[in-house]
Amino acid sequence: MTQLTIALILFLAPLAYSPGPGNMFFAANGARFGFRATVPANLGYHAATLVVTIGIGLGFDWISREAPMFLAFSLYAALGEGMTARWRSPDTARFLNLSFAAILAGVAIWMLLA
Structure with a gap:
């Protein structure tokens, strides 16, 4: 447990x-x-x-x-499925992951400072 x-x-x-x-x-x-x-x-x-x-x-x-x-989140699933084709290559997937990481870090810093 x-x-x-x-x-x-x-x-x-x-x-x-x-x-x-x-x-x-x-x-x-x-x-x-x-x-x-x-x-x-x-x-x-x-x-x-x-x-x-x-x-x-x-x-x-x-x-x-x-x-x-x-x-409730079927729209997000559909968008994610549509993005899969666009972000399939290793280079574009890396760019997407780095972008999400930067956004996530930015939100965390913003919440710490707010």
């Missing part, structure tokens, strides 16, 4: 600083409306994430196979 917990934390920690849609949403809303006004959205976002995570952990992932329209 300890190994699984450590692995989960190591997997999830970078996601907290990634420039994903949730983080961008909260950064933009926090800048526009202030921290207090974004608390309800923050709680709702994390409650939904928790419910989905628990559901998958309990084995309800069959829902996503039976009802593909249920998937």
